[in-house]
Amino acid sequence: xxxxxxxxxxxxxxxxxxxxxxxxxxxxxxxxxxxxxxxxxxxxxxxxxxxxxxxxxxxxxxxxxxxxxxxxxxxxxxxxxxxxxxxxxxxxxxxxxxxxxxxxxxxxxxxxxxxxxxxxxxxxxxxxxxxxxxxxxxxxxxxxxxxxxxxxxxxxxxxxxxxxxxxxxxxxxxxxxxxxxxxxxxxxxxxxxxxxxxxxxxxxxxxx
Numbered sequence: 001x002x003x004x005x006x007x008x009x010x011x012x013x014x015x016x017x018x019x020x021x022x023x024x025x026x027x028x029x030x031x032x033x034x035x036x037x038x039x040x041x042x043x044x045x046x047x048x049x050x051x052x053x054x055x056x057x058x059x060x061x062x063x064x065x066x067x068x069x070x071x072x073x074x075x076x077x078x079x080x081x082x083x084x085x086x087x088x089x090x091x092x093x094x095x096x097x098x099x100x101x102x103x104x105x106x107x108x109x110x111x112x113x114x115x116x117x118x119x120x121x122x123x124x125x126x127x128x129x130x131x132x133x134x135x136x137x138x139x140x141x142x143x144x145x146x147x148x149x150x151x152x153x154x155x156x157x158x159x160x161x162x163x164x165x166x167x168x169x170x171x172x173x174x175x176x177x178x179x180x181x182x183x184x185x186x187x188x189x190x191x192x193x194x195x196x197x198x199x200x201x202x203x204x205x206x207x208x
Contacts (some may be wrong), residue, residue: 001167001187003030006149006158007101008037009091010084012063014162015109016072017174018102021164024181025098032101033149034088037161038081040150044159050081066174075112086137087115092145093136094128103128 005021007014024030041048049059060076067074087104094100107113107124114120118134125133136142156165164171164180169190171180183189190196 001184002165003028003184004033004152004156004165005030006033006035006153006161006163006165008035008084008161009087009104009108009115010037010081011161012060012067012074012076012109013174015074015105016063016066016070017162017177018105019070019072020174020177021162022098022102028184032096032098033152034091034096034101034146035150035153035158035161036085036088036146038084040153040158040161043154048081073110075110077108077112078114079116082114082116084115086118086121088146089137089142090121090125090128090130090133092142093130093139094125100128 003024007017009015021030021032025032037048050056060080064074064076087108091100091104094103103124104115107121108115113124115124118125118137122133125131125136130136153163156168156170158165158170160172162172162174164177166180166184167187169183171177171183
């Protein structure tokens, strides 16, 4: 089954899942697909956790607690949410490799550095072999590739980041990684009668 990982560098939960995805890349062919989370939220007419009073602080604290429990370094960048578009484009300009994805994640979430402008990312871009970062981020090819990732996400009905897409099944969130790996090992997991029933469970109440 094809495997794709949809993520955004603005998402600290994408950073928390990254170590496991990086390990998965060693044994499986995983398509790493950066997408703009804000565009996803707009498409679904939803607000992100950081846009809701109370939920924002809780989410940040929970992410930090999760990181410490997993012994994963996590230091928030100077502002959050921030504009992740430069980082997403840099990822594509650098080839979208495991090394590039890891370097950008570490720049933002392990070291707490800004990633919202080409200037902020210039030292990182240089380390990835990109001398003129502003020119690299503005090429039509880079922009088209990022848009193509988003269109693929829409086709697969992705509703959040991070998401592992395994075949036609979606596994949303860093905390769903074990669930995804169980499905990968046991593709008949959803053939269980109770699992199968959930897909046709009637809606008892709708607020819309």
